[in-house]
Every structure is written in structure tokens, then in C-alpha cells.
Amino acid sequence: xxxxxxxxxxxxxxxxxxxxxxxxxxxxxxxxxxxxxxxxxxxxxxxxxxxxxxxxxxxxxxxxxxxxxxxxxxxxxxxxxxxxxxxxxxxxxxxxxxxxxxxxxxxxxxxxxxxxxxxxxxxxxxxxxxxxxxxxxxxxxxxxxxxxxxxxxxxxxxxxxxxxxxxxxxxxxxxxxxxxxxxxxxxxxxxxxxxxxxxxxxxxxxxxxxxxxxxxxxxxxxxxxxxxxxxxxxxxxxxxxxxxxxxxxxxxxxxxxxxxxxxxxxxxxxxxxxxxxxxxxxxxxxxxxxxx
Amino acid sequence: xxxxxxxxxxxxxxxxxxxxxxxxxxxxxxxxxxxxxxxxxxxxxxxxxxxxxxxxxxxxxxxxxxxxxxxxxxxxxxxxxxxxxxxxxxxxxxxxxxxxxxxxxxxxxxxxxxxxxxxxxxxxxxxxxxxxxxxxxxxxxxxxxxxxxxxxxxxxxxxxxxxxxxxxxxxxxxxxxxxxxxxxxxxxxxxxxxxxxxxxxxxxxxxxxxxxxxxxxxxxxxxxxxxxxxxxxxxxxxxxxxxxxxxxxxxxxxxxxxxxxxxxxxxxxxxxxxxxxxxxxxxxxxxxxxxxxxxxxxxxxxxxxxxxxxxxxxxxxxxxxxxxxxxxxxxxxxxxxxxxxxxxxxxxxxxxxxxxxxxxxxxxxxxxx
Numbered sequence: 001x002x003x004x005x006x007x008x009x010x011x012x013x014x015x016x017x018x019x020x021x022x023x024x025x026x027x028x029x030x031x032x033x034x035x036x037x038x039x040x041x042x043x044x045x046x047x048x049x050x051x052x053x054x055x056x057x058x059x060x061x062x063x064x065x066x067x068x069x070x071x072x073x074x075x076x077x078x079x080x081x082x083x084x085x086x087x088x089x090x091x092x093x094x095x096x097x098x099x100x101x102x103x104x105x106x107x108x109x110x111x112x113x114x115x116x117x118x119x120x121x122x123x124x125x126x127x128x129x130x131x132x133x134x135x136x137x138x139x140x141x142x143x144x145x146x147x148x149x150x151x152x153x154x155x156x157x158x159x160x161x162x163x164x165x166x167x168x169x170x171x172x173x174x175x176x177x178x179x180x181x182x183x184x185x186x187x188x189x190x191x192x193x194x195x196x197x198x199x200x201x202x203x204x205x206x207x208x209x210x211x212x213x214x215x216x217x218x219x220x221x222x223x224x225x226x227x228x229x230x231x232x233x234x235x236x237x238x239x240x241x242x243x244x245x246x247x248x249x250x251x252x253x254x255x256x257x258x259x260x261x262x263x264x265x266x267x268x269x270x271x272x273x274x275x276x277x278x279x280x281x282x283x284x285x286x287x288x289x290x291x292x
Numbered sequence: 293x294x295x296x297x298x299x300x301x302x303x304x305x306x307x308x309x310x311x312x313x314x315x316x317x318x319x320x321x322x323x324x325x326x327x328x329x330x331x332x333x334x335x336x337x338x339x340x341x342x343x344x345x346x347x348x349x350x351x352x353x354x355x356x357x358x359x360x361x362x363x364x365x366x367x368x369x370x371x372x373x374x375x376x377x378x379x380x381x382x383x384x385x386x387x388x389x390x391x392x393x394x395x396x397x398x399x400x401x402x403x404x405x406x407x408x409x410x411x412x413x414x415x416x417x418x419x420x421x422x423x424x425x426x427x428x429x430x431x432x433x434x435x436x437x438x439x440x441x442x443x444x445x446x447x448x449x450x451x452x453x454x455x456x457x458x459x460x461x462x463x464x465x466x467x468x469x470x471x472x473x474x475x476x477x478x479x480x481x482x483x484x485x486x487x488x489x490x491x492x493x494x495x496x497x498x499x500x501x502x503x504x505x506x507x508x509x510x511x512x513x514x515x516x517x518x519x520x521x522x523x524x525x526x527x528x529x530x531x532x533x534x535x536x537x538x539x540x541x542x543x544x545x546x547x548x549x550x551x552x553x554x555x556x557x558x559x560x561x562x563x564x565x566x567x568x569x570x571x572x573x574x575x576x577x578x579x580x581x582x583x584x585x586x587x588x589x590x591x592x593x594x595x596x597x598x599x600x601x602x603x604x605x606x607x608x609x610x611x612x613x614x615x616x617x618x619x620x621x622x623x624x625x626x627x628x629x630x631x632x633x634x635x636x637x638x639x640x641x642x643x644x645x646x647x648x649x650x651x652x653x654x655x656x657x658x659x660x661x
Contacts, residue, residue, distance in 0.1 A: 189378035193392035194366040
């Protein structure tokens with residue numbers, strides 16, 4: 001068989017890359033392009049007619065102050081959540097790689113919240129904050145104590161808290177892999193060179209875990225920016241719409257207010273913001289990255 | 293530089309595994325000590341106990357008379373070259389070499405001067421701004437050495453530093469290390485499983501097996517006067533030939549019957565075999581002490597066996613044959629015209645013959661370590 005012919009090479013490419021490419025095209029490219037097309041229409045999400053309106057939806061999106069407030073709120077939520085998720089995940093990873101007894105049990109235990117869906121997790125914590133916390137705090141205080149979900153700051157705190165609870169275990173696994181990729185001989189060399197444990201961590205271990213930091217921060221930023229499920233089940237945007245995140249605003253615009261084209265345009269802007277922040281972080285983080 | 297003292301050192305892991313048994317060693321200033329032995333013999337564990345990377349289960353370890361058992365590695369004033377080099381991949385060669393001094397808050401100008409000086413010695417000046425990834429194996433090895441030298445520690449510890457290099461580079465680096473030892477006059481403890489490295493580098497060699505020290509002495513002593521069968525077999529390449537030999541007394545003469553060849557022993561060897569008459573001992577003869585015996589029958593004891601394999605190595609050749617059911621090797625000059633299928637006549641240099649007790653495997657000739 002002549003392996004240098006064009007038809008042979010084409011068959012090879014189709015056989016190996018074909019199924020994946022077709023699947024990717026069908027479930028990613030086509031919906032994305034169709035979604036992009038819908039941003040130029042005033043479709044209500046139900047009607048068979050999709051009138052073309054040009055850039056009207058983008059103009060409306062930029063004039064929608066509630067959207068930008070929700071986006072700003074999402075940014076604040078993301079900053080706090082990303083920091084706390086990563087700090088906690090790193091600390092947990094350090095704990096479960098330090099040779100502590102039962103470390104495999106702890107690894108599995110810390111990962112479990114990630115296995116519970118965001119909706120279920122939100123309802124569980126809603127029960128905890130609205131019922132368990134209120135009952136306990138009231139008993140201790142000797143009077144009625146309000147649920148933290150009923151105050152503006154409290155709702156935001158609860159959202160951040162539950163997100164940290166949900167994602168820290170997942171990010172921990174990436175940090176665990178990072179810790180394990182730093183060879184023992186490097187840590188020992190640092191000890192012999194004169195490092196205290198904290199100096200060895202700062203000068204050797206952390207710089208060599210750069211790729212873990214880049215991955216975890218990227219994942220947590222992208223997940224936090226598009227948070228919806230926990231937002232819906234835990235606060236539903238309350239109190240008084242002060243915990244409505246960007247994704248919830250997009251959903252409401254598209255499906256509750258039947259402005260699918262506008263919602264789609266706002267979703268695209270959210271995607272671009274999320275992509276710019278995430279990719280910038282990856283580009284900066286990847287500079288100077290080395291294999292451990 | 294420093295003297296080291298290891299007294300009755302034991303290493304027992306939490307799972308009960310006894311890695312090192314009653315290790316005793318006095319290391320003088322400027323000595324080049326080699327720990328050698330097969331994998332799992334405890335040599336690296338002992339080195340790591342000296343470094344402070346492993347706890348000492350029992351016994352005392354002293355540097356310059358100061359007990360070091362509970363002293364942190366950073367406070368022992370030692371430097372270590374690892375098998376994997378353990379260079380920090382995110383730092384340049386300059387930063388790698390100066391890292392320990394930086395931690396000790398040495399002024400940057402002084403660090404730079406010292407790094408430059410050592411880089412010059414090791415021919416690393418061109419690579420100071422590169423990262424380890426951009427260096428060859430030999431260059432990385434030199435950086436690892438440089439990192440240790442810059443610190444001017446009391447003791448250098450080296451854990452199989454050449455084992456990741458190819459054969460040619462290993463020989464080159466071996467001579468570099470020997471030169472460095474001469475030049476710096478440092479106390480070095482060097483771990484290897486390669487007996488050639490041990491023989492060429494060490495002022496004294498510690499031979500270990502199963503966590504036990506077998507013999508401690510100079511390379512020459514270990515080669516000529518091995519105290520037991522293990523040391524005799526481990527030191528020297530190709531390894532010593534071992535043959536069962538029955539001791540026979542005929543009149544005043546003592547003979548060894550090796551595979552049907554009666555060999556009359558010289559007086560000193562015969563003396564060592566008193567009480568072994570009629571018993572079987574192990575006779576050991578190194579391949580280089582088996583000579584082409586043709587025409588030497590009058591001056592040497594000779595044995596005959598058909599040559600089974602001939603390996604030409606350039607200046608010399610190895611001849612393989614079977615004697616008394618045991619595979620034997622002779623190391624002869626490459627121009628010796630003995631080939632596969634020919635009947636080889638081998639002359640034994642009886643002055644070099646080693647004798648071992650078959651039960652205890654201890655030498656019958658040399659009692660001292």
C-alpha cells in the first residue's frame with residue numbers, strides 16, 4: 001500500500017480526527033454561530049419569527065444598567081470566591097500531602113461537595129442558613145436572629161461561602177498533583193541548602209507549582225463568572241434583587257422577559273469578559289512556568 | 293574541613309525494616325570515602341543519615357566531635373550532590389549555585405564573586421544565565437557540584453552523582469571529581485554501586501551488603517586482601533572466579549584438587565589450610581591472574597579447559613570456559629591466539645590465589661578488615 005498518496009492521508013485524517021471534529025462542530029461551533037445570529041434578532045424565544053434588528057440588542061445591552069450592576073456584582077463575588085477557593089484548596093492540598101494519617105480519606109472527603117450538583121448544594125445550604133443557623137443563633141442569642149440570606153451583605157457572603165465549599169475540594173486535587181510533581185530530592189536539596197520549611201515552600205515548591213496555580217485560577221474564574229445554579233437555589237437573586245449575578249440576569253432577560261436576542265447578546269458580552277480575564281491570567285501565569 | 297565519626301549507627305524504619313546494622317566509621321579530614329555495595333545494601337540510607345535527611349534510630353554521629361543526631365540538615369554545614377542533581381528548574385545556573393549563600397544573607401557582590409570563581413573552576417562561565425533545562429547531563433552534573441563547592445562546607449556528600457551519565461562522560465567526570473578533591477582538599481563521602489568508581493576515586497572504601505559493613509580499607513587492600521567471599525566477588529571486574537577445591541595432604545605438601553587438577557600450594561597458603569585436610573574450601577582467582585599457560589608448564593601450575601566464548605575488548609580479551617561445573621573467565625592480552633573451540637591452557641598465579649571457608653565464606657588468608 002502506498003502511504004504517500006493524498007487519498008490515503010485524507011482517509012487517515014478523517015478516521016482519526018473526523019469523529020471528534022464533527023462532534024465538536026455540532027455541539028460547539030453550530031450552537032455558538034446560531035447564538036451569535038440570534039443576537040442580531042428580536043426573537044422572543046417562542047415565536048417562529050426572528051426579525052433581524054442589527055446591533056440593536058448590543059446597544060440595549062450596553063444601556064441595561066441592571067446588567068452592568070449584575071456584572072459588577074459578579075466581578076466582586078468572583079474576586080472573593082477565587083481568592084478563598086484557591087487559598088483553601090492549597091491549604092487542604094498541603095495538609096493531605098504532608099503524610100497526615102488518613103490522608104486518602106480526607107482527599108475523598110474534601111472532594112465530595114464537588115460531586116453534589118450546584119442546585120442541590122444551594123438548597124442544602126439554604127436550609128442550613130435559614131433554619132439550622134437561625135435556630136442555633138437564636139438559641140444562643142436568646143432572641144430571634146435573622147437568616148444571613150435576608151440581608152444584602154449576608155446573601156453575598158453565603159454565595160461566596162457555598163462556592164468555596166463546592167469548588168475548594170476540586171481545586172485541591174489539582175494542587176495535590178502539583179505538590180506531588182515537585183520531586184523529594186528538590187525539597188531535600190533546599191533543606192540542605194539551608195531553607196526552613198517555609199523558605200522551601202516559598203522558594204522551591206510554590207514556583208514549581210505555577211502550572212497548578214494557573215489551571216486552578218483559570219477554572220475558578222471561569223466557573224465563578226458564570227455562576228447560576230447556586231445563585232438560583234440559594235438566594236434566587238434576593239433580597240430585593242441584590243444577589244442577582246450576571247448569568248441569572250441573562251436568564252431572566254431571555255426567558256422571563258422573553259427577550260431572547262437581548263439575553264443572548266448579554267450572554268456573549270459575559271463570555272467575552274470571562275474569556276479576556278481568564279486568558280489574560282493564563283498568559284501572565286504561563287510566563288516563566290517550568291516543569292518540576 | 294572536618295572529621296566525622298559514626299558510632300554504632302542503626303537504621304530501623306517504622307515498618308520494622310532494619311536497613312543499617314551497627315555501622316562504625318571514623319573519617320579523617322580530607323579523606324575520600326566511598327560507600328559501595330549492591331542496591332538495597334544501606335549505603336544511601338547511611339549517607340542520608342549523615343545528611344540529616346533520615347533520622348538515626350540508634351548510635352551517634354559526630355562532626356568535629358559535635359553530636360549531630362538531632363541537628364537540622366541546614367545546620368550541619370554539609371553539601372550534597374544528588375543522583376538526579378536536584379537543580380532548581382526555575383532558577384538560572386547562577387541562582388542555583390548562589391542559593392545557599394543567599395539564604396545565609398551573604399552580600400550579593402560576595403555571592404557573585406564566589407559563583408564566578410567556582411564557575412571558572414568547573415568551566416561553567418558560559419552557562420551561568422541558562423536554566424538547567426538548557427544544559428546537557430554533564431553540565432548539570434557540574435552545576436550540582438558547583439552548588440556544593442560554592443558553600444565551602446565541612447563535608448561533601450555525593451549520592452551516585454555519575455549514574456545518570458553515559459559511559460564516556462562518566463569516565464570524564466570521574467577524573468574531574470578526583471582532580472577537584474585534590475584541588476579543594478575536602479572531606480568527601482561518595483555513594484556508588486559501581487566498583488570501578490569506588491576503586492578509582494576512594495582513599496578508603498566501605499563495602500556494604502544487607503545493611504552490614506563487610507570491609508573498610510583502601511582500594512588496594514580490598515583488591516588484594518578481601519576479607520570474605522562477597523568483597524572478593526564485588527571488587528574487581530570481571531569478578532573473581534570461585535571454584536570448589538578439596539584440600540589434600542601428601543607428606544609435607546598440601547594440595548588443592550580443583551576439578552581434578554592437583555595444585556601444590558606454597559607454604560603460606562598451606563599454613564592457612566591447617567585443619568582443613570579432606571574438606572572442601574573455595575579457591576578464588578581473579579581473571580587477570582589466569583595467564584596463557586602454553587609453554588609455561590614448568591614455571592606455573594596449569595589447568596586445561598576448552599574455550600567457550602571469546603570477547604575482544606580492544607587491548608584485552610576475555611576468555612570464558614567451564615571448570616568443575618563453574619563458569620570461569622580469563623583476562624588476557626588481545627593478541628593471545630586462543631579462540632572458541634580450542635583447548636585453553638591456563639597458568640595460575642598461585643601467589644594471588646584466595647582461599648575462603650565454604651561455610652562462613654570468610655577468607656582463610658586475611659583476618660584484618
